[in-house]
Amino acid sequence: MEVNSVLETVFKLIEEKKYALVREELLEYNEADIAEIIEEVNDTLGPEKSVILFRMLPKDISAMVFSYVSSDCQIDIVSGITVRELQNIMEEMSFDDMIDAMEELPANVVDRVLNRTDKETRKLINQFLNYPESSAGSLMTIDYIGLKKEMRVREALQYIKIHGMDRETVYTCYVMDSERHLQGIISLKTLVVSEGYEVIGELMHEDFISVNVMDDQEEVAQTFKKYDFLALPVVDKENRLVGIITFDDIMDVIEEEVTEDIERMAGVLDGSDKEYLDISVMSHVKNRMPWLCLLTLSLMITGGIISHFEDLMSQVISLVAYMPLLMGTGGNTGTQACTLIIRGMSVGEIELKDAIKVMWKELRVSFCVGLVLSMVNMVKIMVIDQEPFLIALTVSIAVLIVVMFAKMLGGLLPMLAKRLRIDPALMATPMISSITDMVSVIIYFLLATAILGL
Amino acid sequence: MEVNSVLETVFKLIEEKKYALVREELLEYNEADIAEIIEEVNDTLGPEKSVILFRMLPKDISAMVFSYVSSDCQIDIVSGITVRELQNIMEEMSFDDMIDAMEELPANVVDRVLNRTDKETRKLINQFLNYPESSAGSLMTIDYIGLKKEMRVREALQYIKIHGMDRETVYTCYVMDSERHLQGIISLKTLVVSEGYEVIGELMHEDFISVNVMDDQEEVAQTFKKYDFLALPVVDKENRLVGIITFDDIMDVIEEEVTEDIERMAGVLDGSDKEYLDISVMSHVKNRMPWLCLLTLSLMITGGIISHFEDLMSQVISLVAYMPLLMGTGGNTGTQACTLIIRGMSVGEIELKDAIKVMWKELRVSFCVGLVLSMVNMVKIMVIDQEPFLIALTVSIAVLIVVMFAKMLGGLLPMLAKRLRIDPALMATPMISSITDMVSVIIYFLLATAILGL
Numbered sequence: 058m059e060v061n062s063v064l065e066t067v068f069k070l071i072e073e074k075k076y077a078l079v080r081e082e083l084l085e086y087n088e089a090d091i092a093e094i095i096e097e098v099n100d101t102l103g104p105e106k107s108v109i110l111f112r113m114l115p116k117d118i119s120a121m122v123f124s125y126v127s128s129d130c131q132i133d134i135v136s137g138i139t140v141r142e143l144q145n146i147m148e149e150m151s152f153d154d155m156i157d158a159m160e161e162l163p164a165n166v167v168d169r170v171l172n173r174t175d176k177e178t179r180k181l182i183n184q185f186l187n188y189p190e191s192s193a194g195s196l197m198t199i200d201y202i203g204l205k206k207e208m209r210v211r212e213a214l215q216y217i218k219i220h221g222m223d224r225e226t227v228y229t230c231y232v233m234d235s236e237r238h239l240q241g242i243i244s245l246k247t248l249v250v251s252e253g254y255e256v257i258g259e260l261m262h263e264d265f266i267s268v269n270v271m272d273d274q275e276e277v278a279q280t281f282k283k284y285d286f287l288a289l290p291v292v293d294k295e296n297r298l299v300g301i302i303t304f305d306d307i308m309d310v311i312e313e314e315v316t317e318d319i320e321r322m323a324g325v326l327d328g329s330d331k332e333y334l335d336i337s338v339m340s341h342v343k344n345r346m347p348w349l350c351l352l353t354l355s356l357m358i359t360g361g362i363i364s365h366f367e368d369l370m371s372q373v374i375s376l377v378a379y380m381p382l383l384m385g386t387g388g389n390t391g392t393q394a395c396t397l398i399i400r401g402m403s404v405g406e407i408e409l410k411d412a413i414k415v416m417w418k419e420l421r422v423s424f425c426v427g428l429v430l431s432m433v434n435m436v437k438i439m440v441i442d443q444e445p446f447l448i449a450l451t452v453s454i455a456v457l458i459v460v461m462f463a464k465m466l467g468g469l470l471p472m473l474a475k476r477l478r479i480d481p482a483l484m485a486t487p488m489i490s491s492i493t494d495m496v497s498v499i500i501y502f503l504l505a506t507a508i509l510g511l
Numbered sequence: 512m513e514v515n516s517v518l519e520t521v522f523k524l525i526e527e528k529k530y531a532l533v534r535e536e537l538l539e540y541n542e543a544d545i546a547e548i549i550e551e552v553n554d555t556l557g558p559e560k561s562v563i564l565f566r567m568l569p570k571d572i573s574a575m576v577f578s579y580v581s582s583d584c585q586i587d588i589v590s591g592i593t594v595r596e597l598q599n600i601m602e603e604m605s606f607d608d609m610i611d612a613m614e615e616l617p618a619n620v621v622d623r624v625l626n627r628t629d630k631e632t633r634k635l636i637n638q639f640l641n642y643p644e645s646s647a648g649s650l651m652t653i654d655y656i657g658l659k660k661e662m663r664v665r666e667a668l669q670y671i672k673i674h675g676m677d678r679e680t681v682y683t684c685y686v687m688d689s690e691r692h693l694q695g696i697i698s699l700k701t702l703v704v705s706e707g708y709e710v711i712g713e714l715m716h717e718d719f720i721s722v723n724v725m726d727d728q729e730e731v732a733q734t735f736k737k738y739d740f741l742a743l744p745v746v747d748k749e750n751r752l753v754g755i756i757t758f759d760d761i762m763d764v765i766e767e768e769v770t771e772d773i774e775r776m777a778g779v780l781d782g783s784d785k786e787y788l789d790i791s792v793m794s795h796v797k798n799r800m801p802w803l804c805l806l807t808l809s810l811m812i813t814g815g816i817i818s819h820f821e822d823l824m825s826q827v828i829s830l831v832a833y834m835p836l837l838m839g840t841g842g843n844t845g846t847q848a849c850t851l852i853i854r855g856m857s858v859g860e861i862e863l864k865d866a867i868k869v870m871w872k873e874l875r876v877s878f879c880v881g882l883v884l885s886m887v888n889m890v891k892i893m894v895i896d897q898e899p900f901l902i903a904l905t906v907s908i909a910v911l912i913v914v915m916f917a918k919m920l921g922g923l924l925p926m927l928a929k930r931l932r933i934d935p936a937l938m939a940t941p942m943i944s945s946i947t948d949m950v951s952v953i954i955y956f957l958l959a960t961a962i963l964g965l
Binding site: 085086087089214217218221222227228245246249250264266281282283284285287304305308309311312315316319320322323324325332333334338339341342345346348349350352353356357359360361363364367370371374375377378379380381382384385386388389390392393395396397398400401404406407411414415418421422425426429430433434437442486487490491494498 | 539540541543668671672675676681682699700703704718720735736737738739741758759762765766769770773774776777778779786787788792793795796799800802803804806807810811813814815817818821824825828829831832833834835836838839840842843844846847849850851852854855858860861865868869872875876879880883884887888891896940941944945948952
């Protein structure tokens with residue numbers, strides 16, 4: 058959908074207060090699109106307008122739209138509607154989307170909604186709100202189809218016909234005993250292609266894969282990627298089914314995890330899921346300062362090392378001009394290696410047991426890369442800069458050593474971090490280039506002292 | 512599944528040539544797990560062993576396993592089985608997995624398989640093999656359920672019962688007219704919860720979302736993420752249904768695209784989908800050299816700029832010690848900004864029209880960050896290094912300017928790249944730090960000349 062052209066129309070109609078026409082326009086679109094439009098209205102024209110639009114939507118659509126808009130926009134909408142309206146929306150929403158919304162809403166609003174729900178549901182909601190933020194429990198929904206082993210296909214299809222409409226997925230059904238122990242799974246596909254008299258217990262898969270309610274969401278995402286499932290059952294310690302996770306929630310998890318990885322690799326520590334433009338200036342500063350301070354400290358140490366060699370530099374001032382080359386080359390080559398390893402580990406291509414293989418590969422790659430770069434520099438320094446051979450030799454040898462060191466370090470550090478249960482993404486560019494900076498000036502000046510005989 | 516413990520058992524049984532037991536062991540697991548085991552056997556014990564295992568699997572399972580193993584392993588297996596066996600496997604595989612396999616297999620093998628298939632299928636396969644590599648066409652499958660508007664629910668379910676088993680998905684069905692123009696979609700859920708006498712044309716959704724066969728896979732992935740679909744219909748220019756794309760193939764696309772982004776951000780240009788350990792040393796060198804050469808050139812220019820200020824440095828040699836600090840700080844702060852913007856654009860949070868907002872945000876963030884860092888440096892240089900005030904002042908002012916410049920550049924460059932239809936990921940760390948390196952030495956030495964009056 059081309060949202061921008063629709064937005065123009067909608068803005069114009071709102072300005073002219075032709076709300077009935079806006080409603081008609083909105084209802085032409087998919088709920089995800091309506092959510093996008095309402096968010097834009099909220100950001101541009103303010104919550105008064107977006108709440109008006111939201112309240113005009115039919116109940117079932119407004120619940121879907123509510124689950125699609127950002128949490129900031131949810132809060133804006135909630136402050137403009139009555140508790141009764143909010144409760145109606147919550148009842149229409151799928152269970153996991155409702156829990157997600159409740160986690161973001163102000164506590165007093167959540168309390169008021171909870172007060173109006175029956176005791177049983179309230180207990181359940183509270184239980185779900187208590188699962189750790191990135192656990193399987195926090196992702197799951199209770200809107201699944203549960204069947205019994207003894208049922209016939211005909212009965213199962215009849216059961217789905219009655220209960221299916223308000224379940225998040227009916228495509229995988231879960232077979233349990235009377236204590237809710239998960240015994241098997243059966244797909245709607247199997248049910249539909251089987252004969253009515255066949256018995257569920259004989260058709261179901263018993264070698265299903267399940268996750269534990271406390272498993273980390275990253276593990277759950279890996280399982281989804283490996284097996285291509287539509288949904289995964291979530292069980293507790295006693296193997297009782299407590300919920301299911303559907304693939305659409307996992308797509309969001311994968312995106313979140315990747316974003317977190319990429320940001321950490323750049324030295325940004327952002328704990329929230331907020332969008333860049335929604336994060337305040339001060340939060341941006343707070344997300345970026347910790348690493349910058351650490352990096353500044355390391356750069357100060359590098360500076361200290363350099364000032365140790367001031368005598369050397371005063372004698373051969375042209376050495377200074379090649380310092381950034383060495384530090385930069387170390388950073389760039391190290392970045393390549395560590396990025397490949399970090400990504401390889403996070404998609405499961407590289408494991409800790411591959412450490413030797415990785416080192417052996419990086420050793421050979423870095424030797425080739427280092428040799429080429431060092432020759433290029435040798436020629437350039439002698440021919441273009443017209444510096445003496447010994448200076449060119451110093452720089453070239455230093456380049457080779459620095460490249461090899463940087464690539465080995467780039468390969469090793471993320472694996473070491475993983476071994477120590479630190480996020481490997483923290484060992485990326487900023488960290489690697491800080492270390493190679495220090496090491497490369499030391500190597501460079503020691504080499505210079507030796508080769509130039511100073 | 513804990514693959515490692517299973518592997519030990521399997522390796523031991525193979526060594527003892529107890530293949531019947533290996534087969535029994537393997538069949539305990541999901542096809543994705545069997546594929547993982549066979550791949551490990553292939554890598555560790557060689558293709559002779561893995562082919563033996565593979566040939567022992569039942570036909571339907573071997574087809575699934577074949578679609579799960581890496582393309583290197585597929586090639587090894589193919590070289591150990593007969594063309595007839597390969598053809599049997601191909602016939603069992605889902606259409607899109609078969610096309611994927613064919614794209615990777617040697618041309619002569621593909622020809623031999625094609626020679627044995629009937630003319631109609633051959634034509635279809637050739638058509639699919641010709642879709643551009645990252646287009647929607649290359650991802651789709653033809654194994655879908657097509658229905659007619661006039662059908663009743665009862666008839667549709669009967670049709671699915673007969674044809675469903677060999678279709679990739681039956682959960683979304685596609686309603687077409689006699690010229691295959693897509694008229695609507697209907698989910699199996701709707702069919703199952705509706706009454707047998709209801710008519711498809713009245714139940715189907717007519718406001719469905721579809722993609723064009725030539726659309727880029729990245730766009731398709733965005734559409735999936737936005738609407739949470741299980742499958743998307745793919746149509747040609749005349750709106751005729753040519754295939755469908757299912758969510759499992761999209762998960763792979765998302766992972767591929769993210770890996771490509773991350774690698775490009777680190778200056779690695781890898782055209783293949785191969786795993787790190789499977790890429791040869793020479794290919795690793797080839798993937799990394801282009802950017803390194805470009806970056807070395809830029810570092811040489813920076814060196815050239817520095818040597819212009821040799822006189823200044825000889826007079827105040829302590830200035831040299833703060834050079835890495837400035838360059839490093841520029842690189843680190845720029846990296847943070849450009850990474851946030853690149854990621855924000857690739858998940859659709861930031862668009863080109865937000866350029867002004869981004870600049871305004873980075874301006875304020877960089878001023879705060881720069882001010883803190885510049886004060887820290889001022890204090891450190893005066894108190895710890897005991898350098899004169901004017902040197903401390905030079906460095907502090909330079910830090911502030913460099914940080915602001917780096918963050919603005921980091922925010923702007925990726926957006927500019929996108930505007931010029933260059934991949935923004937190429938504007939990441941290596942590029943940003945090269946530019947800030949040059950700019951920061953110029954700012955630093957010009958400031959020093961002015962402030963120190965040299």
